[in-house]
Amino acid sequence: MVQNNSDIEDEDSGRKPKVCKNCGKGDGIKEIVFGYPSGDFDQEKYIPGGCCIGVFVPKWHCAHCSHEW
Numbered sequence: 293m294v295q296n297n298s299d300i301e302d303e304d305s306g307r308k309p310k311v312c313k314n315c316g317k318g319d320g321i322k323e324i325v326f327g328y329p330s331g332d333f334d335q336e337k338y339i340p341g342g343c344c345i346g347v348f349v350p351k352w353h354c355a356h357c358s359h360e361w
């Protein structure tokens with residue numbers, strides 16, 4: 293179920309960052325997904341970003357400080 297090929301996370305490769313860039317906490321990071329993916333949408337891990345994509349599209353959301361980057 294869990295797709296975790298490696299613990300090595302590199303945000304440049306699109307993987308989930310270990311910590312929030314703003315507050316440094318690592319347990320509140322959710323991936324922002326646009327649109328509404330069918331199937332296994334885990335709201336513990338993902339947050340819907342809506343269907344409108346603007347100029348700046350954050351990919352990660354921190355549940356602690358609401359920082360998005």
Ligand SMILES: [Zn+2]
Nearest residue numbers: 312315354357
């Ligand atoms: Zn944060």
